Amino acid sequence: MTFKALFAASATAALLLALPANAAELTVGFSQIGSESGWRAAETSVSKQEATKRKVNLKIADAQQKQENQIKAIRSFIAQNVDAIFLAPVVSTGWDAVLKEAKEAKIPVVLLDRDIDPSGKDLYLTAVTSDSVHEGEVAGDWLAKTVGEKACNIVELQGTVGASVAANRKKGFDTAIAKHANLKIVRSQTGDFTRAKGKEVMESFIKAEGGGKNICAVYAHNDDMMVGAIQAMKEAGLKPGKDILTVSIDAVPDIFKAMVAGEANATVELTPNMAGPAFDAVAAFKEKGTVPPKWIQTESRLLTATDNPQNEYDSKKGLGY
Amino acid sequence: MTMLLPRRGLAQILALIVILAADRVVSPQFFDLRLQDGRLFGSLIDVLNRGTPVALLSLGMVLVIATRGIDLSVGAVMAICGAIAASLADTHSLPVVLAAALGAGLVCGLWNGFLVAVLGMQPIVATLILMVAGRGIAQLITEGRIVTFTSPDLVWLGTGAILGVPVPIVIALGMLILTGAVVRGSALGLLIEATGGNARASELAGVGTRAMILAVYVWCGVCAALAGVIAAADIMGADANNAGLWLELDAILAVVIGGTSLFGGRFSLVLAVLGALIIQTMNTGILLSGYPPEFNLLVKAVVVLAVLLLQSPKLSGFAGIMARLRRAKP
Numbered sequence: 114m115t116f117k118a119l120f121a122a123s124a125t126a127a128l129l130l131a132l133p134a135n136a137a138e139l140t141v142g143f144s145q146i147g148s149e150s151g152w153r154a155a156e157t158s159v160s161k162q163e164a165t166k167r168k169v170n171l172k173i174a175d176a177q178q179k180q181e182n183q184i185k186a187i188r189s190f191i192a193q194n195v196d197a198i199f200l201a202p203v204v205s206t207g208w209d210a211v212l213k214e215a216k217e218a219k220i221p222v223v224l225l226d227r228d229i230d231p232s233g234k235d236l237y238l239t240a241v242t243s244d245s246v247h248e249g250e251v252a253g254d255w256l257a258k259t260v261g262e263k264a265c266n267i268v269e270l271q272g273t274v275g276a277s278v279a280a281n282r283k284k285g286f287d288t289a290i291a292k293h294a295n296l297k298i299v300r301s302q303t304g305d306f307t308r309a310k311g312k313e314v315m316e317s318f319i320k321a322e323g324g325g326k327n328i329c330a331v332y333a334h335n336d337d338m339m340v341g342a343i344q345a346m347k348e349a350g351l352k353p354g355k356d357i358l359t360v361s362i363d364a365v366p367d368i369f370k371a372m373v374a375g376e377a378n379a380t381v382e383l384t385p386n387m388a389g390p391a392f393d394a395v396a397a398f399k400e401k402g403t404v405p406p407k408w409i410q411t412e413s414r415l416l417t418a419t420d421n422p423q424n425e426y427d428s429k430k431g432l433g434y
Numbered sequence: 435m436t437m438l439l440p441r442r443g444l445a446q447i448l449a450l451i452v453i454l455a456a457d458r459v460v461s462p463q464f465f466d467l468r469l470q471d472g473r474l475f476g477s478l479i480d481v482l483n484r485g486t487p488v489a490l491l492s493l494g495m496v497l498v499i500a501t502r503g504i505d506l507s508v509g510a511v512m513a514i515c516g517a518i519a520a521s522l523a524d525t526h527s528l529p530v531v532l533a534a535a536l537g538a539g540l541v542c543g544l545w546n547g548f549l550v551a552v553l554g555m556q557p558i559v560a561t562l563i564l565m566v567a568g569r570g571i572a573q574l575i576t577e578g579r580i581v582t583f584t585s586p587d588l589v590w591l592g593t594g595a596i597l598g599v600p601v602p603i604v605i606a607l608g609m610l611i612l613t614g615a616v617v618r619g620s621a622l623g624l625l626i627e628a629t630g631g632n633a634r635a636s637e638l639a640g641v642g643t644r645a646m647i648l649a650v651y652v653w654c655g656v657c658a659a660l661a662g663v664i665a666a667a668d669i670m671g672a673d674a675n676n677a678g679l680w681l682e683l684d685a686i687l688a689v690v691i692g693g694t695s696l697f698g699g700r701f702s703l704v705l706a707v708l709g710a711l712i713i714q715t716m717n718t719g720i721l722l723s724g725y726p727p728e729f730n731l732l733v734k735a736v737v738v739l740a741v742l743l744l745q746s747p748k749l750s751g752f753a754g755i756m757a758r759l760r761r762a763k764p
Contacts, residue, residue: 148578150675274727303727307676308580308669313484317721320477321461337580341669348593350470367582434579 139396140170142190143199143225143388147177151365152385154433156201156226160388167392180204184211191218197395199388200237201225212236221398225387228408239394239405241387245278248413249285251381252360255415256330257293259358259378265329268318269301270311270342272334279303282334282362299327304338311338315345325351330358336368336380343376354378364416366429372422382414385432442693442745446708449691449741453715461722473595477718479603485714486602487512487678489707490661491685492692493613494654496706499689501647502630502698503550503557505654508685510568511542512662512678517575519663520672523583531588536659542568543655547648565682572674582671592667602664606707609657614703623701626650630698688713691741712741 141164145157157173164171172195174186180203190198191214198220202208208229215222216236224240256267267290272279283301290296300318304311311333319325325346331353333339339361346353353359354376361368364382371377394405416425457477458464467476491508498505515535522531542564549560575581583589594601617623628636629646637643658678666672690696691712692705716737720730743749 148573151579154578271727274730300724301726302721302724303730305676308671308673309665309676312669313480314721316480316484317477317718320463320480321722321724337673344593344669348470348473349475367580433577 138168139196139392139399140172140193141197141199141392141395142186142193142195143171143173144183144186144190144201145173145175146183146201146203147175147179149178151434152363152383155385155429156387158432159385160199163386163389163392167396169392171388176203178203180207184208187211187215187222191215191220194218195220196399197238198222199225199391201387202227202229206230209236221395223391223395225391234407238398239391239407239409241391241394241409241411243383243411243413245281245383246285246288247410248362248381248383249282249287250289251285251413251415252282252332252362252379253286253289253296255379255381255417256332256358256360257290257296260293260296260329262295263329264295264297266297266299266322266327267330267332268315268322268328269298270304270314270331270333270338271301272303272306272338274303276306279306279334286332298332304333304341306335306337308337308341311341312345313341314338315342316349319345319349319351325349325357328357330360333359333361336361336363336365339377339380340367340371343371347376352376364414364425364429365434366426366432367434369416369422369426369429372416372418373426375418377418379415379417382412382416384411384414387411443702443705443708445741445744446692446705446712449744450708450712450715453712453719453737457715457719457722460719460724464722469598472598473600474598477722479600481711481714481718482603483600484718485711486606487661487665488681488684488688488713489606489710490609490657490664491681492688492706492710493609493703494650494657495682495685496689496692496694496701496703497613497617497626497650498557498654499686499694499696500626500630500698500701501650502633502696503647503650504561504686504696505546505651506558506561506682507542507546507564507568508654508658508661509678509680509682510565510572511539511655511658512665512681513572513672513674514542514568514575515539515659515662516666516672516677517572517581517674519588520581520583520666521575523585523588528585528587528591531585532663535663536656539655539657539659539662540652541655542658543652544648546655547651550651551644551647569674572672572677576672576674578674580671580673584670588663588667589670590667592664592670602668605660605664609660610703610707613653617703627699627701631700684713685710687738691738693745713738 148154176182187198198215200222212222221238223238226242228240302314304314322328331342339359343353351357359377360379362381364380368377368380390409397403464477467474515538518538519531519535522534546561549555550557591601596604625641626646628641629643633643665677688709689706691709692702694701720733
């Protein structure tokens with residue numbers, strides 16, 4: 114990824130030299146966390162696409178998961194006098210000093226995907242993030258609607274213990290199904306957001322629940338665990354998507370592959386397009402002085418087998434997931 | 435064969451039986467077995483199947499530890515070799531894929547062995563280098579994404595069965611027999627133990643300690659490569675960020691539970707594998723129990739502590755003193 118980022122940076126630099134200086138309307142510096150997951154890689158690719166679409170000159174700095182690299186990148190963006198800075202903060206604290214420098218230089222900062230410590234609220238223009246509690250609710254509502262009145266035992270594959278995303282996705286789902294007495298979570302265990310653990314935990318769920326006969330649906334906090342769980346169900350002679358309903362979150366390409374095969378039912382998208390709304394907010398702020406709300410919530414789309422999963426797969430597979 | 439299973443295995447066997455009994459209590463169907471699509475199916479099979487990667491790692495690790503070394507890089511080597519196997523699986527035949535992955539493991543082992551045996555680095559530092567860099571190498575191979583494949587040959591390695599027994603279990607058993615035959619069927623095991631017991635004295639007595647150390651790290655790398663291939667085959671994909679993550683610690687734990695001292699000089703292959711099974715029996719039991727996941731690590735820590743206390747020479751000495759005191763009282 115570093116090579117890619119370097120390549121992209123040098124390509125951008127070459128482009129800059131080749132073009133007259135006034136060709137790009139806006140120059141935006143983006144301090145990206147690094148290659149921590151496939152989603153992160155997709156976010157970077159989509160940010161580039163959105164920038165090209167809007168003729169924005171986007172400079173991406175890969176921080177390799179280190180806050181000090183992000184601070185360095187922001188300082189260098191300030192020195193280059195960019196029009197706006199995007200920041201995907203690796204941690205939530207310790208940003209006050211560098212964000213004050215940006216504020217003094219009158220460069221608006223937009224947070225992408227993650228929020229920072231509340232003490233710094235006046236130091237940034239807006240935060241574009243998804244609402245992970247809402248994602249859980251969308252998943253729960255879909256299941257409640259699909260199951261209807263019949264009793265349904267749910268098993269849950271949680272994300273990493275202690276991760277705020279996992280806690281929020283659990284909370285949202287719990288709230289959604291609390292309204293329906295026929296829906297009940299019978300087992301809940303962590304699968305660490307990984308395929309291997311998702312498979313192992315699902316294997317144990319199947320054994321503990323009468324060979325899977327007592328399970329009506331699986332809810333996984335991310336698609337990767339669900340891909341593992343689908344394999345476990347198939348190896349146990351069950352038909353995922355038919356015998357056992359599946360709903361998970363993220364919308365990575367491989368879950369659409371499973372959907373095409375009829376082995377997965379629904380996923381809730383965590384959109385990798387955080388930069389698009391951010392570009393729009395910055396453009397409106399620069400041109401008309403419109404101050405955006407402090408939080409721009411991205412849409413949590415529900416995608417099922419009726420939403421042309423093959424098409425979704427094709428459009429997402431090249432993004433770096 | 436008597437050297438393979440010495441009397442000191444009693445504590446481990448006892449621990450395994452107790453944990454199996456506990457599993458039976460939390461999950462009444464624990465010992466149920468049936469055939470599913472020509473493959474044995476049940477919690478016991480899960481224990482053996484899921485325990486395979488750590489069992490394979492512990493086979494290499496126990497030899498390294500016997501020379502008074504340690505290999506922290508096995509988890510990262512798993513990730514590298516899994517990534518290589520997954521990237522080649524759909525375009526090359528199984529022998530080529532296996533040769534490339536195992537070859538990479540061998541090179542990783544050679545690198546570790548070179549740092550320790552030739553350059554004389556401390557094993558913990560030398561292998562730490564590959565532990566950190568190795569995951570980066572794996573991420574470069576997969577470009578940070580999960581590389582999936584559909585090659586039925588490689589998938590069979592992870593999920594197929596021979597006479598109903600899942601292939602990973604057969605591979606692990608085969609490796610145990612092979613390793614046992616090589617190190618205990620010859621003087622090799624003794625020479626490894628001599629190297630770990632006192633490298634200087636062994637050197638003077640004519641043991642090629644450098645070659646011994648190099649060989650055990652290479653073998654450890656090959657075992658890790660095999661574990662990595664199986665882990666990738668199991669999920670039909672290579673996940674460079676998570677494959678083998680922290681498994682080096684489980685492998686060391688398995689060796690220690692198996693009664694092999696970190697100070698080297700003595701080892702048991704069978705007990706190291708038994709240690710890996712004890713860890714997995716516990717993990718599967720925790721998953722079956724239905725306790726909230728927040729308790730997973732706590733339960734694991736308590737059980738490991740109990741197993742290690744069971745083996746502690748000081749503690750059995752202490753128990754002996756107490757018994758004598760009680761007898762001395764009128």
